[in-house]
Amino acid sequence: MNSEMAVCANALSKFYQDKKALDSLSFEIEMGSLFGFIGPDGAGKTSLFRILNSLLIPDGGTASILGFDTVKDYKQIRRIIGYMPGRFSLYQDLTVEENLKFFAGIFKTTIKENYHLIEDIYRHIEPFKNRKAGKLSGGMKQKLALSCALIHKPEVLILDEPTTGVDAVSRGEFWEMLQKLKTQNITILVSTPYMDEASLCDEVALMQEGKIMQRATPERIIEAFNETLWSVQSDKMFELLSHLSSFPEIRLVYRSGDHICFIPRKQSVEEKNLLAYLENLGHQSVKLKQIKPTIEDSFIYQMQTQN
Amino acid sequence: MRTVIFILQKEFRQIFRDKIMLPIIFIVPVVQLLILSYTATFEIKNTRIVIVDQDHSQASRELVFHFESSSFFKVVARQQNYQQASEWLQNGDADQLIVIEADFEKKIKTNQPAKVLLVTDAINGSAASLMNAYAQQVIQGFNKNLLAEQIPLQNKPIQIKVEPLFWYNPKLNYITYMVPGILVLLVTIIGFFLSGMNIVKEKEMGTIEQINVTPIKKWQFITGKLLPFWLIALFDLVFGLGIAKVVFNIPFLGSFPLLMGVAAVYLLVVLAMGLLVSNLSDTMQQSMFISWFFLVIFILMSGLFTPIESMPEWAQWFNKINPIAYFITINRMIMLKGSGFSDFSESFYVLSAYAILILMLAVNRYKKVKA
Numbered sequence: 001m002n003s004e005m006a007v008c009a010n011a012l013s014k015f016y017q018d019k020k021a022l023d024s025l026s027f028e029i030e031m032g033s034l035f036g037f038i039g040p041d042g043a044g045k046t047s048l049f050r051i052l053n054s055l056l057i058p059d060g061g062t063a064s065i066l067g068f069d070t071v072k073d074y075k076q077i078r079r080i081i082g083y084m085p086g087r088f089s090l091y092q093d094l095t096v097e098e099n100l101k102f103f104a105g106i107f108k109t110t111i112k113e114n115y116h117l118i119e120d121i122y123r124h125i126e127p128f129k130n131r132k133a134g135k136l137s138g139g140m141k142q143k144l145a146l147s148c149a150l151i152h153k154p155e156v157l158i159l160d161e162p163t164t165g166v167d168a169v170s171r172g173e174f175w176e177m178l179q180k181l182k183t184q185n186i187t188i189l190v191s192t193p194y195m196d197e198a199s200l201c202d203e204v205a206l207m208q209e210g211k212i213m214q215r216a217t218p219e220r221i222i223e224a225f226n227e228t229l230w231s232v233q234s235d236k237m238f239e240l241l242s243h244l245s246s247f248p249e250i251r252l253v254y255r256s257g258d259h260i261c262f263i264p265r266k267q268s269v270e271e272k273n274l275l276a277y278l279e280n281l282g283h284q285s286v287k288l289k290q291i292k293p294t295i296e297d298s299f300i301y302q303m304q305t306q307n
Numbered sequence: 308m309r310t311v312i313f314i315l316q317k318e319f320r321q322i323f324r325d326k327i328m329l330p331i332i333f334i335v336p337v338v339q340l341l342i343l344s345y346t347a348t349f350e351i352k353n354t355r356i357v358i359v360d361q362d363h364s365q366a367s368r369e370l371v372f373h374f375e376s377s378s379f380f381k382v383v384a385r386q387q388n389y390q391q392a393s394e395w396l397q398n399g400d401a402d403q404l405i406v407i408e409a410d411f412e413k414k415i416k417t418n419q420p421a422k423v424l425l426v427t428d429a430i431n432g433s434a435a436s437l438m439n440a441y442a443q444q445v446i447q448g449f450n451k452n453l454l455a456e457q458i459p460l461q462n463k464p465i466q467i468k469v470e471p472l473f474w475y476n477p478k479l480n481y482i483t484y485m486v487p488g489i490l491v492l493l494v495t496i497i498g499f500f501l502s503g504m505n506i507v508k509e510k511e512m513g514t515i516e517q518i519n520v521t522p523i524k525k526w527q528f529i530t531g532k533l534l535p536f537w538l539i540a541l542f543d544l545v546f547g548l549g550i551a552k553v554v555f556n557i558p559f560l561g562s563f564p565l566l567m568g569v570a571a572v573y574l575l576v577v578l579a580m581g582l583l584v585s586n587l588s589d590t591m592q593q594s595m596f597i598s599w600f601f602l603v604i605f606i607l608m609s610g611l612f613t614p615i616e617s618m619p620e621w622a623q624w625f626n627k628i629n630p631i632a633y634f635i636t637i638n639r640m641i642m643l644k645g646s647g648f649s650d651f652s653e654s655f656y657v658l659s660a661y662a663i664l665i666l667m668l669a670v671n672r673y674k675k676v677k678a
Binding site for chain 1: 523
């Protein structure tokens with residue numbers, strides 16, 4: 001076991017009846033890293049996080065946080081981690097301040113002692129400190145949950161889909177806060193189904209069906225993407241997707257925002273042929289151009305092709 | 308220890324912030340005591356009787372008069388024959404028929420046994436036997452008068468005279484008997500349900516997830532969950548005793564601290580059972596059903612309504628694990644008899660052992676980790 005590492009997992013497996021949630025997962029995460037687990041629902045992210053924070057016992061393999069085994073040393077683990085479950089799990093009938101005080105209290109600390117850690121986050125909700133947690137908006141709930149997870153100065157922060165169900169502005173703010181927390185030398189593990197958030201992590205792991213399919217820095221992932229990517233728009237966007245997917249030279253088609261992306265089978269596609277094909281099917285004002293791939297494109301490509 | 312205080316502070320905040328909580332604590336005891344104490348009674352008053360007097364003699368009229376002047380009976384009709392009278396019974400308009408045969412007086416005068424037919428609606432068996440017994444008492448009273456009138460000059464026959472003395476409840480007041488039991492019922496229901504709903508509520512809300520990743524120890528968590536309801540239930544007992552004194556003037560012969568001491572141990576059993584149910588359930592609905600299942604069995608077998616002594620032997624054995632039965636017995640002993648500790652020490656030790664056992668089980672069944 002490498003004590004330099006914040007988190008180590010060694011052949012972790014977990015089954016629910018006969019369904020495999022985690023399939024012999026191994027990885028290491030460096031100290032002070034902001035590490036993202038990206039993957040669709042059911043990829044095993046929550047099971048993995050529950051094992052890491054000692055709430056779930058794996059069926060096979062071991063995991064450790066800062067050298068503490070998640071099964072044997074669960075007592076130490078619970079002192080050094082901060083956990084934010086995917087579902088809002090604070091007391092809705094207690095006020096913002098009461099929740100924070102309670103969690104500070106059971107970790108034998110005070111709000112004052114660690115206020116510097118949560119200041120940037122808590123400042124946003126402090127004006128509402130006498131409001132009941134159940135009456136907060138989604139973004140504010142998330143800030144309160146993060147404050148409560150941080151109040152005991154954890155060394156590793158585990159955030160399970162913290163931005164799910166939160167508006168775009170709050171999501172942006174939330175990631176800014178995580179970047180700031182990194183400067184406090186806290187290792188952060190975060191899972192998300194939103195691929196666009198991947199580029200905000202130091203390193204990401206793409207998870208699907210209980211396995212890590214790829215793991216690298218966001219830059220490396222884009223570099224490793226060897227395909228050409230095209231974007232198409234026309235006046236009949238609805239039909240465009242199915243028309244493109246039946247074009248023989250195209251390997252993969254998907255919708256991305258207000259345009260449709262495709263990856264050709266060969267390195268390039270005959271533009272003329274494709275334009276003629278589309279005009280033949282009644283599309284007008286077709287815009288076709290090659291674009292730079294993002295990390296999202298890389299993930300979609302991998303998930304689709306490895307299936 | 309500070310951790311426990313933080314948990315307690317949180318629990319009390321949540322309890323008193325719950326809008327339904329104050330009515331549960333203050334109104335439920337009042338309503339239960341006032342309603343149940345008056346209605347949960349086996350006393351039979353105003354038994355509706357139909358008289359069929361086929362004799363129309365002085366003797367028969369005198370017998371009817373005996374019934375009329377008893378507060379237990381109310382003559383609702385007089386009929387000429389048995390068929391007409393039995394229709395009253397059939398329609399549920401009467402509870403009992405008293406049929407006096409035609410040569411009633413003649414037989415009395417000639418020293419032959421005279422007959423009276425007593426027909427009772429026995430759908431409710433225990434009520435029927437009571438009505439029957441009351442009616443026989445009235446007829447016996449009539450009989451005695453008759454003997455006294457007929458043979459006034461003869462030497463009185465040597466007879467065994469039974470002089471009933473009812474101890475602890477001299478007026479055979481049913482409310483005096485019921486209220487101590489209902490008090491037990493009250494604190495049991497409040498304690499069992501409040502604790503039974505509590506942990507499972509945290510499960511349903513998801514808050515248990517956040518608690519489980521903290522270094523809170525099992526015993527701290529359980530203590531924090533138990534203590535508030537323990538105090539509420541003890542408060543309700545005192546509150547209920549106050550109502551019993553003010554409204555019903557129930558005697559309290561024994562020692563108040565002694566009763567509170569036993570109640571303190573008893574409530575640990577009840578609350579720990581509630582917590583155990585809560586730990587084993589995943590939803591509040593499950594917890595509700597399991598709690599009801601056990602409570603109904605425990606209450607009906609507890610001897611609150613029917614004496615344990617008249618239950619079949621297996622039921623009496625079952626009651627050895629029925630905490631409610633122990634406490635009802637002890638509570639009646641302390642309140643009505645003024646019993647001291649030595650009178651029920653054995654039951655108290657059983658309750659104590661019970662409390663320790665169930666508490667350990669409840670702490671043990673609370674799992675912070677899932678396999």
